[in-house]
Amino acid sequence: xxxxxxxxxxxxxxxxxxxxxxxxxxxxxxxxxxxxxxxxxxxxxxxxxxxxxxxxxxxxxxxxxxxxxxxxxxxxxxxxxxxxxxxxxxxxxxxxxxxxxxxxxxxxxxxxxxxxxxxxxxxxxxxxxxxxxxxxxxxxxxxxxxxxxxxxxxxxxxxxxxxxxxxxxxxxxxxxxxxxxxxxxxxxxxxxxxxxxxxxxxxxxxxxxxxxxxxxxxxxxxxxxxxxxxxxxxxxxxxxxxxxxxxxxxxxxxxxxxxxxxxxxxxxxxxxxxxxxxxxxxxxxxxxxxxxxxxxxxxxxxxxxxxxxxxxxxxxxxxxxxxxxxxxxxxxxxxxxxxxxxxxxxxxxxxxxxxxxxxxxxxxxxxxxxxxxxxxxxxxxxxxxxxxxxxxxxxxxxxxxxxxxxxxxxxxxxxxxxxxxxxxxxxxxxxxxxxxxxxxxxxxxxxxxxxxxxxxxxxxxxxxxxxxxxxxxxxxxxxxxxxxxxxxxxxxxxxxxx
Amino acid sequence: xxxxxxxxxxxxxxxxxxxxxxxxxxxxxxxxxxxxxxxxxxxxxxxxxxxxxxxxxxxxxxxxxxxxxxxxxxxxxxxxxxxxxxxxxxxxxxxxxxx
Numbered sequence: 001x002x003x004x005x006x007x008x009x010x011x012x013x014x015x016x017x018x019x020x021x022x023x024x025x026x027x028x029x030x031x032x033x034x035x036x037x038x039x040x041x042x043x044x045x046x047x048x049x050x051x052x053x054x055x056x057x058x059x060x061x062x063x064x065x066x067x068x069x070x071x072x073x074x075x076x077x078x079x080x081x082x083x084x085x086x087x088x089x090x091x092x093x094x095x096x097x098x099x100x101x102x103x104x105x106x107x108x109x110x111x112x113x114x115x116x117x118x119x120x121x122x123x124x125x126x127x128x129x130x131x132x133x134x135x136x137x138x139x140x141x142x143x144x145x146x147x148x149x150x151x152x153x154x155x156x157x158x159x160x161x162x163x164x165x166x167x168x169x170x171x172x173x174x175x176x177x178x179x180x181x182x183x184x185x186x187x188x189x190x191x192x193x194x195x196x197x198x199x200x201x202x203x204x205x206x207x208x209x210x211x212x213x214x215x216x217x218x219x220x221x222x223x224x225x226x227x228x229x230x231x232x233x234x235x236x237x238x239x240x241x242x243x244x245x246x247x248x249x250x251x252x253x254x255x256x257x258x259x260x261x262x263x264x265x266x267x268x269x270x271x272x273x274x275x276x277x278x279x280x281x282x283x284x285x286x287x288x289x290x291x292x293x294x295x296x297x298x299x300x301x302x303x304x305x306x307x308x309x310x311x312x313x314x315x316x317x318x319x320x321x322x323x324x325x326x327x328x329x330x331x332x333x334x335x336x337x338x339x340x341x342x343x344x345x346x347x348x349x350x351x352x353x354x355x356x357x358x359x360x361x362x363x364x365x366x367x368x369x370x371x372x373x374x375x376x377x378x379x380x381x382x383x384x385x386x387x388x389x390x391x392x393x394x395x396x397x398x399x400x401x402x403x404x405x406x407x408x409x410x411x412x413x414x415x416x417x418x419x420x421x422x423x424x425x426x427x428x429x430x431x432x433x434x435x436x437x438x439x440x441x442x443x444x445x446x447x448x449x450x451x452x453x454x455x456x457x458x459x460x461x462x463x464x465x466x467x468x469x470x471x472x473x474x475x476x477x478x479x480x481x482x483x484x485x486x487x488x489x490x491x492x493x494x495x496x497x498x
Numbered sequence: 499x500x501x502x503x504x505x506x507x508x509x510x511x512x513x514x515x516x517x518x519x520x521x522x523x524x525x526x527x528x529x530x531x532x533x534x535x536x537x538x539x540x541x542x543x544x545x546x547x548x549x550x551x552x553x554x555x556x557x558x559x560x561x562x563x564x565x566x567x568x569x570x571x572x573x574x575x576x577x578x579x580x581x582x583x584x585x586x587x588x589x590x591x592x593x594x595x596x597x
Contacts, residue, residue, distance in 0.1 A: 102572045195552040209551040238558040239551070307535040318512065325513065327585055329576035339590045340513065348515035353523075356514055360524060361531060363512040364504075377538055379548030384541075386549055419530050435552020459553070 004029035005165035006482060009074045009222045010249075012168065016063035016073055023056035023063060023073030026168075027117060030075050034119075034166045036486060041142050043151075043161040045080050046088050047120035055117045062115075071229055072115030077158045077167035080121040081128055082213065083202040084108055087118075091204050092126040092136035095324045095331045095350030105202020106237065107171060107213050107230045114229040119167050123157030126352045127321065128178055128206045130154050131424045134415055135354045142411070143185060144483035145449055149408040152182030152424075155216065159186045162216050163483055169226050170216040175207050176309055177403075177428025179214045180440040184403035184452025187442045187481065189223045189469065190216045192428075194459045195435035196241035198227075199234030207316035208239075210309075210432040219479060220441060220470040224248035227462060243460050251463055252470045257291030259468070260396045264456075266302035267401030267427045279444030279451040280402045283472060287400065290471050297396060299388040304381050305430035310422060311365045311378035312433070317355075318362030324350065357418060386434045389456075398464050399456040402427055403440045407449035427454060437462045441469040442478040450478070500529040 004026050007015070015021045031049050038044055052075070059073040078084065081091040083101035090096045108118070125135035133141045133156025141156040143149040144164040151160040155172030159182035162170050172179040174192035183190025191214045198213045205211065215226035228249060233242040263284060268277060288294050326332030326346030333349050336342035351359070365374040392399060404424055414421040431438045436456055443453035453472065457465035473479050505525045509516050516524065570583055579586040 099576055102568050102575060196555075235560060239553070239555055241553065301541075304538060304541060307538050310531060311535055311538075322513075326578060327587055330578075332578035336588055338588050341515075342588055343513040344515040347513055348517075351514075353520075356512075356516075356520070357524060357527060359512045359514060360505075360508050361528060364508045364528070364532075367508065367511060373539075374535070376548055377543070378535075379550055380543045380546045381538055381541060382549040383546040384543065386552070387546075418527055419534055422531075433549075433552075 003165070005033040007168070008219050009071065009168050009217070009225055010219070012074060016068070017066065019064055023059045023117065024053060026073065027052050027056040027075060030119065030166065033164070037164050037166060040147060040486070041144060041160050041164055041166070042139055043122055043141050043157045043164065043166055044077070044120045045090060045092070045123050045138055045157065048087060051086065052117050052119055059115060059117070069113065069115040070225060071111065074116050075119045075168045076111055076116045077119050077122045077161045077170040078108065079124050079155050079158045079170070079172045081124060081173055081204040082108060082171060083204065084118065084121065087121055089121065089204065090138070091128070092124045092138060093350065093352070093355070094137045095346070097331060099330050101202070103202065106199035106234045108202065110230050116169070116229070122161050122170060125154035125156070126355050127204070127317070128154040128173055128175055129317070129354045129358055131177070131181060131421050132409070132414065133157060134411065135352055137352055140411060143408045145187065146408070149410055149449070150185065152185035152408060154178040155190070156182050159183055159188060159190060159216050162186070162218060163188050165482070169222055171213055171226070171230070172216050173203055173211055173213050174432065175210045176313060176432050177425040179216060180403050180428050180438055180452065180454060181425060183216060183440040185408040185450065187450030187478070187483070188216060188218050189220050189439065189441050189479070190214065191223050191227065191439040191462070192431065192437060193227060193231065193462055194437045196239050197231050197243070197437070197460065197462065199237040199240045201234055201236035205320040207313040208320065209316060210313060220466055220473050221249055221252060223439070224252060224466050241460070246463055248463055248466055253467050254471045254474050255291050256287055256468060256471050259292045259398070259464075261287055261292045261294045261468070262297030262392050262396035262399040263294055264302070264399050264401040265296050265298045269303070271405050271423070271426070272402060273406045273446070275446030276402055276404070276406060276451050279446060280453055283443035283453045284400055286472055286475055287468065290475055292468070294400070297392045297399065299385070299392060299430065301381065301384040301388050302430055305385050305433055306422065306426050308378040308381040308385070309429040309433060310361070311374050312382065314358040314362030315365050315375050316362070318359045318366065321355065321359055354418065382433045385430055389434045389436060393458050398468055400468070401454050403452035403454040407446050407451060431456055435459060437465055439465045439469045441473055443472070443476070444478060499532055500525050
């Protein structure tokens with residue numbers, strides 16, 4: 001029998017209904033797991049056991065009925081760039097140390113409405129800038145499969161928490177791959193929904209035309225349940241779309257008969273690790289066996305997505321992060337004699353290196369004389385990338401390929417080489433530029449480390465990619481493997497060989 | 499493509515004080531990143547218009563009605579220095595040092 005901390009939301013719901021366990025027992029078991037594991041993994045920045053237990057007690061009775069809300073009593077972790085009223089929101093930055101949000105993100109309000117219990121705030125790269133969670137001002141998170149390796153980023157904390165059974169579900173945010181890449185590195189399911197599918201109200205802005213909140217879970221069904229709970233139009237976010245939200249979990253299918261899958265040629269080009277390529281190709285064969293018609297498709301501008309992204313995202317960030325200046329909230333430097341010094345010194349002392357780098361890059365790309373050559377050009381490339389996807393989706397129902405070029409890399413391996421770090425997002429950023437949904441589902445292991453299969457869908461067609469991921473997941477056993485616990489995970493080779 | 503003067507200018511525009519080590523490091527790193535980004539120049543974009551956001555959404559309006567919002571006290575609760583309902587900052591008008 002599985003420990004309570006390792007059960008899916010669906011299984012917990014069933015056990016609650018049958019009276020076999022209670023939200024209070026689940027929260028207790030979860031905090032035991034956190035106590036045993038988190039000193040080593042550092043998935044969380046903030047935990048509130050008492051608040052979680054008080055919430056759980058409120059649901060203990062109600063969950064036995066058949067009409068409890070869908071996530072009643074289910075523990076959820078939040079990436080720490082999602083605003084919560086009763087706990088800190090730091091975005092992994094010193095500049096927000098001590099900040100208390102005066103309002104709650106719409107996704108949090110919806111989660112609470114659905115009965116979910118917020119376990120804590122999970123670690124991330126500072127302002128969601130990075131690919132490894134090493135840019136957190138509060139120290140890195142470690143990969144549960146091998147603690148000498150990164151969990152990916154920027155949602156490394158919530159993803160490691162889900163992988164290690166320190167949360168049943170989690171919400172992350174994905175601006176260039178920040179949900180899908182850590183999901184691939186940690187062997188769990190992570191989805192970036194269509195831009196506009198989920199309200200960004202209360203998500204601390206990094207790049208407003210790219211950011212999207214999405215679910216992290218140990219099964220596709222759980223991810224579907226969580227997406228259902230948070231999706232839909234929100235008057236507080238004018239970019240949230242008024243598009244019907246289907247009952248994703250109820251509509252999952254296990255057959256791919258009649259489905260046309262495009263294998264993205266450019267995602268198998270130079271730079272892809274041979275082991276990862278092998279696992280992904282095998283996964284595509286499994287999809288074929290499940291009834292899908294798989295054929296190669298080209299996205300001719302795919303290789304230009306990363307350079308375009310590293311203009312557009314920093315440009316938007318340089319504007320969004322102008323608000324951190326020591327005036328309305330957050331850290332303020334001492335003894336600045338004039339306002340400009342107050343701004344500049346506060347930002348010097350409050351921001352880490354990657355955030356400074358991106359603010360500088362974005363400011364440069366938007367500055368007089370460079371705006372057209374850099375920013376405007378990148379936006380025109382963005383059009384070509386979107387058109388590539390449109391052409392592909394005229395022939396295919398979904399696209400497939402790897403999530404990342406390699407498995408999880410070592411802590412410290414890329415911190416001094418920002419460009420190498422950026423390259424780990426090469427297959428994920430095109431979707432953000434085009435606003436399309438994508439999911440990472442576990443599809444194999446290389447050297448004991450998880451590999452993810454990426455499935456890309458049409459705008460607002462999350463159902464199809466959930467179906468592909470679910471059918472694949474149910475036909476394989478990769479999602480059932482859990483990382484080693486405690487001492488067993490120290491150093492490589494850590495995991496059971498596949 | 500990036501020299502010390504450019505780094506200093508961009509840092510000033512960004513309202514970021516940099517240490518001499520940071521200035522040096524950023525000159526190299528920004529130079530590398532911008533060199534990588536230059537590959538966009540090899541592309542013939544024809545008449546492709548710019549895409550600023552994934553979904554065109556214009557004039558998303560709502561009724562102009564008074565609705566509940568944060569109180570002044572809540573809005574100022576996180577400010578480092580507050581006096582009589584105002585945030586306090588050092589003198590605003592001071593001559594900026596020229597480059």
